Amino acid sequence: MLIEIRDLKKEYCNEFVSTNVLKGVSFDINEGEFVAVVGQSGCGKSTLMHILGLLDRPTSGTYSFEGKDASLMTDDELARLRNKKMGFVFQSFNLLARTSIFDNVKLPLTYSGISEKKGEEMVKKALESVGLANKIRNFPNQLSGGEQQRVAIARALINHPPVIFADEPTGNLDSVSGQNVLEILQKLNEEGHTVILVTHEKYTAEMAQRIIQLQDGRIISDQKVTDRRSAKNGLIK
Amino acid sequence: MKILEAVKTSYKSLKANKTRSALTMLGIVIGISAVVTVVSIGNGAQALIMGQFASLGSNNIFIEPGAWSKRMESGQGMQSMFEEMEIKTLKYEDELAIEKDPLVARAAPLVMGVDRAVYQGNNKKVTFLGTTPTIFQIQKADIYIGNEFTFEDVKSMSRVAVLGYKVKEDLFGSENPIGKTIRLKNNNFRVVGVMQEQGMQMFMNLDEVIYFPVTTAQKVLLGKDYLNQILVQAADENRVDEAVESMRSTIRERHNIDNPEKDPAKDDFKVVSQKETAEIMTTVTSIFTLFLSSVAAIALLVGGIGIMNIMLVSVTERTREIGLRKAVGARRSDILKQFLIESLMLTLFGGVIGIIMGIIFSYLASVVLSLSLSIVWKFDLPLNAIVTSFVVATVIGLVFGIYPARKAASLNPIEALRYE
Numbered sequence: 001m002l003i004e005i006r007d008l009k010k011e012y013c014n015e016f017v018s019t020n021v022l023k024g025v026s027f028d029i030n031e032g033e034f035v036a037v038v039g040q041s042g043c044g045k046s047t048l049m050h051i052l053g054l055l056d057r058p059t060s061g062t063y064s065f066e067g068k069d070a071s072l073m074t075d076d077e078l079a080r081l082r083n084k085k086m087g088f089v090f091q092s093f094n095l096l097a098r099t100s101i102f103d104n105v106k107l108p109l110t111y112s113g114i115s116e117k118k119g120e121e122m123v124k125k126a127l128e129s130v131g132l133a134n135k136i137r138n139f140p141n142q143l144s145g146g147e148q149q150r151v152a153i154a155r156a157l158i159n160h161p162p163v164i165f166a167d168e169p170t171g172n173l174d175s176v177s178g179q180n181v182l183e184i185l186q187k188l189n190e191e192g193h194t195v196i197l198v199t200h201e202k203y204t205a206e207m208a209q210r211i212i213q214l215q216d217g218r219i220i221s222d223q224k225v226t227d228r229r230s231a232k233n234g235l236i237k
Numbered sequence: 238m239k240i241l242e243a244v245k246t247s248y249k250s251l252k253a254n255k256t257r258s259a260l261t262m263l264g265i266v267i268g269i270s271a272v273v274t275v276v277s278i279g280n281g282a283q284a285l286i287m288g289q290f291a292s293l294g295s296n297n298i299f300i301e302p303g304a305w306s307k308r309m310e311s312g313q314g315m316q317s318m319f320e321e322m323e324i325k326t327l328k329y330e331d332e333l334a335i336e337k338d339p340l341v342a343r344a345a346p347l348v349m350g351v352d353r354a355v356y357q358g359n360n361k362k363v364t365f366l367g368t369t370p371t372i373f374q375i376q377k378a379d380i381y382i383g384n385e386f387t388f389e390d391v392k393s394m395s396r397v398a399v400l401g402y403k404v405k406e407d408l409f410g411s412e413n414p415i416g417k418t419i420r421l422k423n424n425n426f427r428v429v430g431v432m433q434e435q436g437m438q439m440f441m442n443l444d445e446v447i448y449f450p451v452t453t454a455q456k457v458l459l460g461k462d463y464l465n466q467i468l469v470q471a472a473d474e475n476r477v478d479e480a481v482e483s484m485r486s487t488i489r490e491r492h493n494i495d496n497p498e499k500d501p502a503k504d505d506f507k508v509v510s511q512k513e514t515a516e517i518m519t520t521v522t523s524i525f526t527l528f529l530s531s532v533a534a535i536a537l538l539v540g541g542i543g544i545m546n547i548m549l550v551s552v553t554e555r556t557r558e559i560g561l562r563k564a565v566g567a568r569r570s571d572i573l574k575q576f577l578i579e580s581l582m583l584t585l586f587g588g589v590i591g592i593i594m595g596i597i598f599s600y601l602a603s604v605v606l607s608l609s610l611s612i613v614w615k616f617d618l619p620l621n622a623i624v625t626s627f628v629v630a631t632v633i634g635l636v637f638g639i640y641p642a643r644k645a646a647s648l649n650p651i652e653a654l655r656y657e
Contacts, residue, residue, distance in 0.1 A: 055564055055651045076568045083566020094561045094654065098253040110242050111566040155565070 001067065002163065002194055003029040003052060008061035010047050010217075021047045023217035024061070029196065031162065034189040036197045036208035043214040046167060049198045053086055053165045054078045083111050087156025089185075091168035093148045095140040095155075101127070102136045105155045112159060126154040130184055146177025153184055163194045170204060182207055186230065203229070243571070247578040254551075258583060261547045264540025265587030265633070266594060269626040271533035273595025276622035278602050279526025283519055284615050290515040292438055296342070296474045297375075297511040298481055300335070300467040300488070302327040304504055325463040326505040329451060331488055332467045338487060340472055340480035345371040346451045347466040350459055354447060355420040356408040363404055365421065365447045367454020375468050376438060381405075383415040383430030391450040396457065398426040402434045403444035421447070424457050437612045481508045530622075537626075540587070541633035548580050548641035559645050560653025573646040580638025581631065588630030592623050 010022040021044045029035055037045045050056040051063060054070060063070045065081065073081070082088075087108075095104045105126055109119045127133045130150040140148055149169060156164055166185060170178030186207060189195045197208055205211050206229045213221040251258045290297075302324035332346040348367035353360050366372070370385045386397045398419060405414055414428045426449070435443040455461055471480040482499075485508050489496055496503045552559070559572055596618065603616035 050651050053564070055654070056649075076570075079563065079566050079568040079571075082564060088564050090654070094557065094564075096558055096561070099249065103249065107562070108565040110246060111562075111568070111571055113239065159566075 001028050002031045002033075002065070004062075004064045004067075005052070006062045008048070008051065008058045008063060010044070010051065010056070011059045021217055022051075022058070025214075025217070025219055026061075027212060027219065027222060029194065031194055032189070032192055033210060034186070034195045034197070034208045036199060036205035036211045037214060038199055038202065038205045038211055039214035041200060044217040045198045045200075045214050048214065049165055049167055049196065052196060053088060054082050079111070083108055084159055085161050085163060087153075087159070087161045087164045089149070089152050089156050089164065089166040089169045091171040093140075093145075093152045093172070095148055095151060097140060099139070100136075101132070101138050101140070101143070101151055104140065104151060105158055107155060108159050122158055123154075126158045127151075129157070130154045144177065145173050146180055149173060149177070149181050150184065153181065153188075157188060157193070161193070163196065164188060166195065166197045168199055169197070170199070170201075178204075240574075243574045243578050244582075247575055247582055250555075250575075251579060251582060257547060257551075261544055261583050262587035262590065264543040265537065265584050265630060266540075266591040268533060268537030268540040269588050269591025269630060270595035270598060271536055272530055272626050272629075273592055273619060273622050274598040274602065275529040275533050276526060276619040277595070277599030277617050278606075279522060279529070280617040280619055281599075281603055281606075281614055282522045282526075284617060285612065286518045286522065287515065288613075288615075289437060289439055290511055290518075294470070295511060296471040296477055298469040298471060298477065298484070298508060299511070299514060300327065300331075300469060300484065300506060300508050302463065302465070302506055304502055304507065324505075325461070326492065327464045327467065328462065329455070329464060331491055331506075332464065334487055334491060335467065335469060335484050338480070338483055340476060340483050342470045342472040343371050343374055344467055344469040345369050345375055346464045347372070347468060348451060348454050348459060348461070348463075349465050350454070352422055352458070354404065354408060356414075356417065359408045361404060361407045361445075363401075363421075363445055363447050364441065365449055365454060365458060367449050367451040367458070369451055372448065372468065373432075375470055376435065376443065378435050378443065379433045381431045381433040382413070383428070385430055386448070386450055391452055394452040394456060395450060396424065396426045396453060397429045397450065399430040399432060399448040400428060401432055401442075401444040401446040401448075403442070404447055405431045419447075422458055426453075442612070477510050477512070481510055484508050534629075537629060537633070541584070541637045544580050544583055544633065545637035545641060547583075548576060548638055549644070551579075552576065552641045552645040555645075556648060556653045556656040559648050560650050560656065563648070563650035564654060569646045572648075573642045576642035576645045577635065577638045580641070581634035584630040584634030584638075585627075588627055591630075592626060595622075595626075 006026045008022055008025045009020070012019045012021055025048060037048060039045045047056065051058050054065070057071065066085070070078070096107070102123055105123045106119055109122065114122070124133060124136070127136055130153050132147060132150055132154065135143060135147065140151070143151065164185070169181050169185070173181065182204065185195050185197065197205070199205050206225055206227065208225060209228060210222070210224050212219055303326070329346050332344055335341055336344045345368050350365050351362065352365065354363045369391050370387060373385055381402060386395065386399055390397050400414060408414070408419065409417070414431060417428050418425045419428060432443070437443070449458065469480070469484065471477045485499070485504070488506055489504065492505055494504055501507060562572060599619070600616050603614045606612070606614040
């Protein structure tokens with residue numbers, strides 16, 4: 001089992017109020033799955049993704065990644081797992097401004113001790129797989145939103161991580177670019193990556209094999225998608 | 238993350254903010270170049286002083302009017318030097334008495350003044366010295382053309398003059414000045430000799446000087462009967478202190494000073510050996526250099542605070558970047574390293590530029606000082622200041638960089654990513 005969470009809770013506190021964002025969530029995700037987490041905004045799906053992505057720790061409950069309890073890991077171990085085992089795609093791309101596409105994609109390699117020469121190869125391959133090999137010397141502000149998000153995907157998969165997290169990856173994109181991004185995610189899944197997609201759009205979610213629906217910090221449904229859409233064919237509005 | 242990677246990353250992000258990085262470095266550049274320049278000029282001044290004293294030989298003793306004052310040692314020597322010009326206690330007769338001391342090889346009286354010397358259409362501002370022919374032995378000066386004036390001239394108060402080399406050049410050009418008449422303070426003087434080029438000695442350019450018999454200078458030029466100084470050379474280099482004491486008793490006796498406890502503060506004159514004078518001058522310049530260096534050091538400190546300030550701004554501004562770096566696998570130590578290296582690079586680049594500029598400034602200063610004071614001001618490469626400022630730059634980079642760097646490293650990745 002890749003991901004196993006049991007009774008996961010997350011509570012945010014400030015001086016005045018505490019908010020229960022996750023109120024006990026449990027599920028398993030197997031290697032190679034394509035899971036969509038859906039729900040209205042504020043339902044806790046982003047928080048859930050941050051915890052699954054080891055960017056945040058739960059208030060209570062257990063999370064084991066590849067059979068290891070995340071709560072027992074040090075910050076450095078978490079950083080190492082994020083580096084080697086996970087790739088992140090964010091709604092707002094989060095590319096470094098004034099930094100070339102090459103350096104942006106290479107960023108995770110900086111922290112994984114891969115040689116310069118090998119790294120260069122990897123960056124080229126990653127950019128090729130998202131169809132942007134020709135933009136390697138460009139800068140983010142010279143690229144369209146869709147292209148920037150594809151660069152972000154290239155960055156996420158540069159280390160060949162088993163899991164890719166995508167948090168509303170199409171949220172800032174027009175439908176054509178969005179479709180393109182989703183196509184890539186689907187392709188990655190077919191190549192064996194586990195993809196966890198957070199979205200609030202039902203038709204985007206239907207590209208996954210399985211949809212977990214959250215409401216108010218709890219799971220209200222967790223089911224296989226019977227009519228799975230292909231990004232390539234369907235989905236044009 | 239390997240150090241080399243971290244250096245590259247830091248370099249890239251500094252390059253991405255060129256103007257800001259340059260302005261931040263400027264503080265360090267100014268501070269370090271100021272320190273290097275000040276220390277270099279201070280060292281140069283000290284070398285000059287030591288050189289001036291060394292040129293005379295180590296057995297010189299100076300007798301000056303006025304009591305020994307603590308102020309001499311506390312760096313107000315210049316002021317008291319001017320006040321002493323008007324103290325009237327030291328007489329030519331004192332010099333004559335001292336000369337007879339067996340511990341004294343030779344002595345020369347000295348009165349000084351500044352005025353304009355005129356020869357036909359040419360005129361030149363000169364320092365004139367009233368003295369005896371012994372001065373040429375003390376100054377180890379040789380005659381270029383003509384003759385030195387004689388003790389006879391001193392006795393008879395002759396209106397004769399011996400010119401410094403530059404004075405002759407400026408007043409006479411290629412003309413032979415011997416036997417010609419120059420005017421000074423509406424009096425005519427016959428030129429009897431010209432000295433060879435001598436350069437600076439005891440901070441006086443001897444080439445721009447006119448020598449007169451001491452009696453002539455006192456009566457005709459200055460209208461006074463006292464001396465500004467007596468130059469003495471001890472007979473034995475190893476018995477300078479003895480000579481100093483012996484001369485003190487001689488003059489006390491002559492001046493009727495009852496001073497059995499031999500307290501120099503009670504005398505109306507002072508006897509200082511060249512060694513003591515050199516020590517005092519060195520102390521004065523050291524204090525001066527130290528004072529100016531501390532001002533420069535404050536500039537450096539301000540530069541350091543500037544770096545911290547900019548690094549803090551940079552951490553805030555790049556919160557999302559830090560969050561992202563953490564999301565893709567940067568550890569705390571990686572972020573810490575990156576920001577520390579950034580501030581270190583700023584200070585080290587700034588330091589190197591500052592040192593180079595400091596060297597250029599102090600070189601220019603040595604050229605300008607040499608030209609404007611017509612002396613040989615040795616350019617001094619202040620290695621100790623360079624090493625110190627390099628170390629200081631590094632320490633500043635670390636000290637003022639550590640706080641912003643820790644702040645960056647301790648950011649929670651998810652909060653950093655959400656930061657707007």
